Amino acid sequence: MTAAAPRGDLSPEAISRLSRLDLVARLVVEGFITGLHRSPYHGFSVEFSEHRPYLPGDSLRHLDWKAYAKSGRPVIKQYEEETNLRAYLLVDTSGSMAYAAGGPWSKFRYAAALAAALAHLLLRQRDAVGLALFREHIDTLVPPRSLPSHLQVLLRAIEQTQPAADTGIAQAFLELAERITRRGLVVVLSDLLDDPGQVLQGLKYLRHRGHEVIVFQILDPRERDLELGHQARFFDLEAPAQVLSTQPGHLRVEYQAMMADLVRQYRQGCADARIDYALLDTTTPFDQALSHYLVRRQRLG
DSSP, X not given: OOOOOOTTOOOHHHHTTOOOHHHHHHHHHHHHHHHHXXXXXXXXXXXXXXXXXXXXXXXXGGBOHHHHHHHSSOEEEEESSOSOOEEEEEEEOSGGGGOXXXXXXXXXXXXXXXXXXXXXXXXXXXXXEEEEEESSSEEEEEEEEOOTTHHHHHHHHHHTOOOOSOOOHHHHHHHHHHHOOSOOEEEEEEOOOSOHHHHHHHHHHHHHTTOEEEEEEEEOHHHHHOOOXXXXXXXXXXXXXXXXXXXXXXXXXXXXXXXXXXXXXXXXXXHHTTOEEEEEETTSOHHHHHHHHHHHHTOOO
């Protein structure tokens, strides 16, 4: 392990000085929670179902204070699935995720660090967390568990993976939807550099199966602005033999418009399907990325 990042600095540059994902996860989560001070969010759960009378030993965090103020009787908010939440972290390991130009980390390393932080946070709350690593298909599927020791299982699976091969995002989503039978929370970490129509169909199928879905589209800033100098050679990370030499300035305006349209399609398509969507680049501070996730869930335990 190299020198630790300063306690108050959760930037990718600072955290990149940590080599172990477990340390990254702990630093990001503890730093984020410290920064929240008094938070209005009180834990992850699925949709509210009904009230039931309060019983000795029940957690006060599920007490409905508004109902208590009206009736004078303590009642507990009961959810459709009262056991711990099951979350699945979907990490894209296709070749394009290896790209790194404008940020300190590749997109894959950034996604891995964010997945580690999310897993650490969920396990702290005793929620069950699973992991799916995908390219054209689901390559690795770690079933969800809620034991604290499960974090090391998840991190080991991530650390043993290197991005490679082609992308088949939509097919991977369909496979996952068929393989998980109990509905839960699905968090996607991917650059989404695939056909948006097909990808959105896959995401909608996950919603159709009853899952809550959050999408982090992770891009390198150079992928969005093409600010690469006067002359550049482009290599297809999913087909390395394909090389293109050109002057980016000649393509920049049209390219930026195409990327903006791609992002617009995903943002609008996710909104229409009631899917949370956040666009990140690899220079986004990790506490900000995690904040987007938690604010959208409107819960924190």
